Amino acid sequence: MANEYFTDEVLLEVLKSPEMLRVLRHMHLAKVDYAKNTSRYTEIPLMRVTDYMKRLHSMRLLDIYENTSIKRTSAKLKKSAEVHKHHTYYQINRNGDILLKEVTPENYFRLIGPEVIGSLCHMEAISDFPDIKEKLMEFNLLDQDSKITELGNELLKYGKSKQKVRC
Numbered sequence: 001m002a003n004e005y006f007t008d009e010v011l012l013e014v015l016k017s018p019e020m021l022r023v024l025r026h027m028h029l030a031k032v033d034y035a036k037n038t039s040r041y042t043e044i045p046l047m048r049v050t051d052y053m054k055r056l057h058s059m060r061l062l063d064i065y066e067n068t069s070i071k072r073t074s075a076k077l078k079k080s081a082e083v084h085k086h087h088t089y090y091q092i093n094r095n096g097d098i099l100l101k102e103v104t105p106e107n108y109f110r111l112i113g114p115e116v117i118g119s120l121c122h123m124e125a126i127s128d129f130p131d132i133k134e135k136l137m138e139f140n141l142l143d144q145d146s147k148i149t150e151l152g153n154e155l156l157k158y159g160k161s162k163q164k165v166r167c
Contacts, residue, residue, distance in 0.1 A: 005095045010059050011102055012111055018140045018151070019044050021103065023052045024061060027092040028100055032065050034087035053090050061096035065089035105158040112139055114164045120148055120156045121167035 014021055022042050027033060030041070035053055039046040056062040109117060112135065119125075119132050120141065126133050127146070136142040141152035148156070159165030 003098075005098045006059070006061070008111065010061070011099060011107065013059070014061075014099060015103065015108065015111065016138055016140075017052075019048060020052045020056065023049055024056060024092070024096055024100060027056075027062060027090065028097060032089050032091045034089050036087065056096070057090060061093065061099055062090040063093045065091045105155055108139070108155055109159065109164055112141075114159060117141065117152075117155050117159055118165040118167070120152055121165065123148070 014024065023038060026038050026042050035050040036046055039049040053062060057064065116132055116135050140149055141155065143149050156165060
């Protein structure tokens with residue numbers, strides 16, 4: 001279901017990375033911010049935040065903020081009323097905002113598949129299917145200890161309520 005703002009590949013890449021998604025959600029809240037401050041708020045290491053911001057920019061979900069100074073009206077998390085730029089500031093754009101609205105259980109099911117998410121009902125047999133286990137871990141539905149994550153539980157609950165998954 002690619003749309004005019006981004007492709008399914010872009011949505012898929014963001015869904016696969018909970019940290020990248022957290023950075024994008026932070027940018028939605030902050031409107032304008034730089035990597036070090038984003039790192040403080042999201043508690044993700046600075047180097048990874050910097051990489052995520054560059055990647056989100058290359059995916060056209062963030063823009064580089066061009067003004068020479070930043071007012072608190074545009075940067076919601078700034079402490080002072082106005083500051084001069086000393087960092088590379090990014091701002092979320094329309095594509096990024098629209099992508100965040102597409103981070104829904106429905107799109108997880110569409111992109112991962114109900115049979116893969118439904119396999120969370122049968123954890124005792126999951127080790128027999130390494131490709132399914134790998135996909136569940138890739139989307140952060142299973143952790144490293146093969147336990148269902150909070151996101152995995154949410155999607156499973158959603159799938160049961162919409163009768164997409166039978167356990």
